Amino acid sequence: MGDLNVAPYESDVWSHKALLKIVSHTPVECAALEGLRRAGGWTDLMREMYPEPEPLFTWWSYRAADWRASNKGRRLDHVWTHPALAARARSLTVLKEARDWSRPSDHVPVIAHFDLSS
Known part of the structure; x- marks a missing residue:
């Protein structure tokens, strides 16, 4: 996981x-990243939890005067x-509220919860 x-x-x-x-x-970037994911047999958990075509963002530019309004x-x-x-994933949250924090990053945290019992 991380900022790719x-x-x-x-x-x-x-x-x-x-864009x-x-x-x-x-x-070329999109094909390379998707090829890497598939070659590794990885599940894109964010898209499992929030299937396309639902918009899903984790980054907003500092250039927008009102990042929420421009989105x-x-x-x-x-x-x-x-x-x-992935089968044990229970929830995934994109913490958009963090973008409004004092001195925020242009990226927001993504939190995944898993059931790892038994």
């Missing part, structure tokens, strides 16, 4: 068309798991 700085799916960015030539959403976000942070662990 690539938003691979159309619903991972505020405008697929506008096709922008670093983090170019076709020009990207999903640059990812949680990939082994399929057996």
Whole structure:
């Protein structure tokens, strides 16, 4: 899991068309990241919990005067798991409220909960 700085799916960015030539959403980056995920047999837990085409963002630029109003976000942070662990996932939260904290990051935390009993 972590900040991989690539938003691979159309619903991972505020405008697929506008960002096709922008670093983090170019076709070559998206294909490479998805190829890496598939080659490792990883489950994209965020998209398991929030299936496409639901927009899902974890990053908003500092340039927007009101990041919530413009909502020009990207999903640059990812949680990939082994399929057996994905089956134990109980919830996943994108803590958007953190973007409003004093001196926030442009990324927000992503919290995954798993049932690891037995």
